[in-house]
Amino acid sequence: MSAFLPSKFPLIQAPLAGAQNSAMTIAVCRAGGLGSLAAAMLPVEKLEQEIQTIQAACDAPFNVNFFAHTMPQITAEQQDQWLSLLDQYFNEWDIDKNNLPQGVIRRPFDENQLAVVEKYRPPVVSFHFGLPEKKLLDAVKATGAIVLSSATTVEEGLWLQENGADFVIAQGIEAGGHRGIFLNQDLSTQMGTFALTQVLSQKLNIPVIAAGGITDVSSIQAALKLGASAVQMGTVYMLCHESTISTLHRQALEQATRQPEKYPTAVTNIFSGRPARGIVNRLMQETGFVHPHALPFPFAATATGALKSVAEKQNDTSFSTLWCGQNPTGCKNISAYDLTMELVQAFL
């Protein structure tokens, strides 16, 4: 089904929590794409400032992305199992596991973030991990925002359509970072971008945005052939000047861009408690990519974040979240504006 995003071109820069700020949003918007701001790891005051910065810089439409998970209750047993799993690493790096620094906790969309949406009225609001509760969602929609959310299966796409999404992002298994999976946590039935985009485009009455493995003009055109009305691209922006990833993450991505055969990615729940795709590294390999004792999202990130922080000081990425999709070959060390101008040739 054809339909239109408010941006000049139907290309969304994927929200990259922890890897971007308003500078990237602005650069993409100026080139006619739909720039996104990833709000999930921003305190509310910072979120407000970032939106103000975007609105002052450019009057093009933009997207603000929130997470829509529910915060789990953690039992003492879960906590013990989790810390035991990591015990050898705490010893190796001389970390006191009973006194871990808190770090940023990824919180779901709430009344405070809603107040920011109501005040600044971003034209597009996207959610990851489903949708927020109805009262919050209705309030977002009442601002006039177009609402997007990600589906990783056909079932999730139908659920999102029934529960108020205006567009569905078909997040194929190729996509980097956190899987949007929300109806269950079974990775076995997660679908590839090629199949998911086609099937959702056929089965839904609302438009589909393809995501996962899209990296250049030809692959944008391929996604449109599969029935998508728009594309969302994340990994390809991660080497751009505006990307805020660490030097170590940047080096890892550069290697994967040149030699994807040597630096494959995999989906792991070990860093945050939820499945996410990144370049394979030591922790993923040693614990196994998906471990039942990973503390439920978002709480696993406290311990792995502490390990990451200490190891990265020694230039060691054993515990780093090297988020990356299955096709990093399009990544370029140029401005997000220039990259977007290249990519939107697909629509001309």
Added chain:
Amino acid sequence: MSAFLPSKFPLIQAPLAGAQNSAMTIAVCRAGGLGSLAAAMLPVEKLEQEIQTIQAACDAPFNVNFFAHTMPQITAEQQDQWLSLLDQYFNEWDIDKNNLPQGVIRRPFDENQLAVVEKYRPPVVSFHFGLPEKKLLDAVKATGAIVLSSATTVEEGLWLQENGADFVIAQGIEAGGHRGIFLNQDLSTQMGTFALTQVLSQKLNIPVIAAGGITDVSSIQAALKLGASAVQMGTVYMLCHESTISTLHRQALEQATRQPEKYPTAVTNIFSGRPARGIVNRLMQETGFVHPHALPFPFAATATGALKSVAEKQNDTSFSTLWCGQNPTGCKNISAYDLTMELVQAFL
């Protein structure tokens, strides 16, 4: 890289071991596609007859597909663990686990099959699970056959190029049936069709054939946009008149075709010992999709085949290999000739 298959159109009907015979090969060839014959489960005499049938019916080029695995040594402990895993089912169906019917054992390409290739000289020979040993491969190539094999990762694609394949099939994670995976058995780094096709097309000097989730004219065109020189399509042929799948398999596919959200597929090693994608059913769910005690390929199939055989007599698909890719929506109950004539519109 552009290059040409000997068929009129660059569309291969995927070899469907256990689901087709020469009738399908012939129908596809007559419509200008490259029909395949799946040889892995055929005795040599039957293989000869089938090739004779094809050559008598049609002088178009065709493909014969063989498996290239190595036969594993099974220990008594492996056998015990495997039968223990299935014990409850043997009891449930009153099967004597010490006296299982042998069934068809999938054997790798050997001197006897080579003799058939040398005698009948099929224009294309494809292998699954890598390539046969060099002496056998060289002999196949000496017949003039174009040699294809499947890669499921970038690393496998480079390996096949270095080791004598003329074309590489990019078998994305969407594909139904057995994964061609051969360099290791780690499913975590298996790639989606969208990303794999693009990356292999960029990295290889030989042409790439996209496979997995391709189901209609638009998706063929999408695969070409991703850099593929040709496509290979399997699931879409499985409801054709020429398909030899059981009535129960046909019914399951028809359901998945109508309601893919209700009948998802998953990759499992439980039926044969090697990962293969099929519609989720009871055995897959109860043992878990991938179980370390599944007897190495091809030997697991003896026990699961016995269960399947008994259960299917009661119209029960708990143990059936319901092979199917992630997008069955293009399946049609028409002749493979008519289906191919529709699909090749993509190239006109």
